Amino acid sequence: MPKIIPYIKKKNEINTRKNKLLQLRKLGFNFPNTFNYTNKIQEILNTYKNHTKYDLNQLDRIVKISGRIIKKRILGKATFLVITNNNYEIQIYIKSNLFTESYYFTYIIELDLGDIIGVKGTIFKTNTLELSIYCQKIYLLTKSLRSLPDKYQGLKNQEIKYRKRYLDLISNTNSIKIFKKRSIIISNIRSFMKKKDFLEVETPMMHPIPGGANAKPFTTYHNSLSETMYLRVAPELYLKRLIIGGFDKIFEINRNFRNEGLSTQHNPEFTMMEIYDAYSNYIDMMSLLEDLFIFLIKKNFNSHTIKYDNYQLNFKKPIKKMTMIEAILKFNKNIQPSDLNTVENAKKIAKKLYLDTKLSNSLGEIIYLIFEKKTEKKIINPTFITEYPIEISPLARTNTTNKKITERFEFFIAGYEIANGFSELNDPEEQKKRFKLQLAQKKYTNISKNFYYDEDYITALEHGLPPTSGLGIGIDRLIMILTNQKSIKDVILFPILKKKQ
Structure with a gap:
């Protein structure tokens, strides 16, 4: 019985996510394609990683980025997301009082790992000096109906990596x-x-x-x-x-x-x-x-x-x-030059090496067989x-x-x-x-x-x-x-x- 628990959990999670999508559809969500990012995560990291907190506050730079949610944590009235795009990651900081209570609890809190979002906000650094985006607006672009492999453990099963390369890459x-x-x-x-x-x-x-x-x-x-x-x-x-x-x-x-x-x-x-x-x-x-x-x-x-x-x-x-x-x-080291000068000698040495010479009739074929196999x-x-x-x-x-x-x-x-x-x-x-x-x-x-x-x-x-x-x-x-x-x-x-x- 314990062996089927993971499957039941997975099935229940898929149903939960499908129900979320159903509710979102009732509110008008239909996988929008009108969001256009103006900045790449890689560009933001490369350009602003050495800026101080003060510099970024003075700069007040607004950016629009997109990516897949790979981490999520809720601390009181704040939500932290990490999104990835093109193998680069950045943290999104969402403060609840910037959004209506209905929007925050209907959309933001209900976001799942794997969802693809667009974010508009300003660049800043946290108290731990992590470069982040202070979210002003968030757009759900794609609802993920299946859970992702654990981000910290990665996808370990070699066969699944080959069969489901998209999960391996994520x-x-x-x-x-x-x-x-x-x-x-x-x-x-x-x-x-x-x-x-x-x-x-x-x-x-x-x-x-x-x-x-x-x-x-x-x-x-x-x-x-x-x-x-x-x-x-x-x-x-x-x-x-x-x-x-x-x-x-x-x-x-x-x-x-x-x-x-x-x-x-x-x-x-x-x-x-x-x-x-x-x-x-x-x-x-x-x-x-x-x-x-x-x-x-x-x-x-x-x-x-x-x-x-x-x-x-x-x-x-x-x-x-x-x-x-x-x-x-x-x-x-057990082969001598004389072992390779006639078909008869080459077959003898091949036999000692446990090689099948039935399909190798000429000296050249037997020499190649010994080369290829040994x-x-x-x-x-x-x-x-x-x-x-x-x-x-x-x-x-x-x-x-x-x-x-x-x-x-x-x-x-x-x-x-x-x-x-x-x-x-x-x-x-x-x-x-x-x-x-x-x-x-x-x-x-x-x-x-x-x-x-x-x-x-x-x-x-x-x-x-x-x-x-x-x-x-x-x-x-x-x-x-x-x-x-x-x-x-x-x-x-x-x-x-x-x-x-």
Whole structure:
């Protein structure tokens, strides 16, 4: 029986608030929208925080502000409210003798936490020197029918924070700071790209053929065209068409969709930035990425180091570079170079590491499996990993001197892959061969029996793609690192969640 008491209390409170709204409607209240504030709380705090009580009394400055009530206390014939707007708070002092008894007890005393109000009054400081508004007039703008999480305790339940982000933002000021920081960082990225003469473009979200990444797409249907379509897994093939068409430096920040798992690192809908630069190679793109990160760290932290979890991450130039095999050998002391020189040896060592190699038939695939499962998480300081096997890099250019690897890199921070870049494959015959190999591996047979590769992209390549480098950056993971969060759910306003049981 005690377990249902909180629910009964909540239900009774909702009914009480609904009754208050009913009474207000009878008096003519109808969620007015004619109140216009002339001042922001932030502006008032910044402008007058250092003024003395005497200065403010002499100034007699009248302001109009608005916000949500988050605290309320009644002391005799005075009511104190604290309202918040845009993550800034200010106290409202209401003296009962300034209002008629009927108005004071019908409207002001009956205000609830969560109500949104407008206030007209003068700025002053209390005896405790708290900057406040001496209320002359008050306007109820929105009646809140549900109680808010405790302002002092905040919203602690992680799942509710994700499912009801509005409550998280109302009660946890740190959450608002994180999402404001996200917006600032993305703005910083755009500023950097503009200074480097890159043009921002937009490409389709719905594709007739999924391509640009080895990922399972979401399927939809276009009624007018009577065609199955796919939410894009990557914008890569369209962006490279633009390079073929004559653009030389382009980027796009937008959503990708991959019909795969949920985790602290993965959300089916996520934000990526892809960059393409004509007449450049993967080494140029590594240099650009290095410059971007150094710019972001300096801009947001005024340093070349940041703290993430228990790590101190150093972004000082030059950022470390290692080949994939060098990384495997460094972080797995039980593996020797000879273990990675034949398929047979690599399978033996994979078995010792309890890795399933049924879907990994080539040496390159097994090496990548060992890297992905036993090495990635151990790469803490910012590091470029290079020399990716050709078998797992269908869109990357083959290395000139070693045909088993590609001119590709990935960028790791604190065990997370943050970016993936390479010199683009611009040989149409080789690209066609690799697309067919992907189909032969039956990556997409569960989607459509008639699945095929993007022939129009091959046609575009036959018109000539100049030597080009490309880069994809996971914006959500990047924000996660720069705001010191352990899950991308904490930096995505509305993450995808399992259906609530």
